[in-house]
Amino acid sequence: MAPPKLYHEPRSGPSRGALLAARAIGVPIEVEKVDLMKKEQLKESFLKINPQHCVPTLDDDGFILWESRAIACYLADKFAKDDQWYPKDLQRRALVNQRLYFDGSNLYVKIRAICHPILFLGETEIKPFLRDDLNNTLKFLDGFLSSTKWVAGDNATIADTSICSSVSNLFAIGWDLTNYPNIQRWYKNCASLPGFDENQEGAKQFGDAVKKNLKQ
Ligand SMILES: N[C@@H](CCC(=O)N[C@@H](CS)C(=O)NCC(=O)O)C(=O)O
Known part of the structure; x- marks a missing residue:
């Protein structure tokens, strides 16, 4: 097939x-x-x-x-050859789902709220309330990562691949992540994910396009 x-x-x-x-x-x-x-x-x-x-x-x-x-x-x-990436166990799977929904309905949405107007609507600055809103969400993500190596436990799952692509946009636009040590540590670990470098290439293109339109 x-x-x-x-x-x-x-x-x-x-x-x-x-x-x-x-x-x-x-x-x-x-x-x-x-x-x-x-x-x-x-x-x-x-x-x-x-x-x-x-x-x-x-x-x-x-x-x-x-x-x-x-x-x-x-x-x-x-x-998948086993259930590492998307556990079959009810509660472990539920936690992965929770992180996926967190990304899809919260983290990614806030990144988009900042970047979409800069890319497509002539915006040249990041509004303070959007910056604060995203930083608030990053605080939650940093909290998830305070006790586990990966976002939904001690091994990588599809919640990590999803959130990694969102966070790579932030690194690419030069977002200040110094207040989020757990995110930084986790993101270094993400470099071991197959496909990470390919993801970085696309994120760089995205970040360059955003930065080009931002007032210096
Ligand atoms: N929630 C969707 C978002 C998909 C989405 O918004 N894709 C954008 C690019 S980031 C797109 O295709 N935009 C073109 C369009 O809607 O015409 C997902 O996670 O797949």
Whole structure:
């Protein structure tokens, strides 16, 4: 059977999060780039696959799925050789889910609230209330990491791959993370994740694009 295909934009944090999960799990995956700057997601051929026109989008032998964290869960359940990345144990899995939802509904949303207007709406500064809001969320993440090596326990899971892609955006835009020693320590450990360097390349492109539009 053909490997699943991931429609992917390297500058997108969620898209990199799904790819990082695939690399960690070890799924052979075909990557097809969708250039959001060229609005390729609005092509009729892509709209037929995903009318919501967002990346990442997965096509597994005709089964179409979007939402990066749902893709990571699906890939882990279907292809992982063991349950390290997405535990079967009810409570360990629930904790991974909690961290995934924390990223999808809180951390990533706050990063997007800052970066999207800078990238696409002519904003040149970061509003203090958005900065405070994100820093507040980072405090929670730093707290999660105060007693465990990884974000949902003592081994890496798809919560780490998802949050790693979000946090890599912050490093790439030069966010001040000095008040979050646990995040910094964890992020160093993330360098051991398969696909980390590939993620960094996309994050750098994202960060350069944001920094170019920020008032110095
Ligand atoms: N919650 C979604 C977010 C997906 C998303 O917003 N993708 C953006 C790039 S970061 C996108 O494809 N934007 C293009 C569009 O919506 O037309 C996920 O985690 O996959």
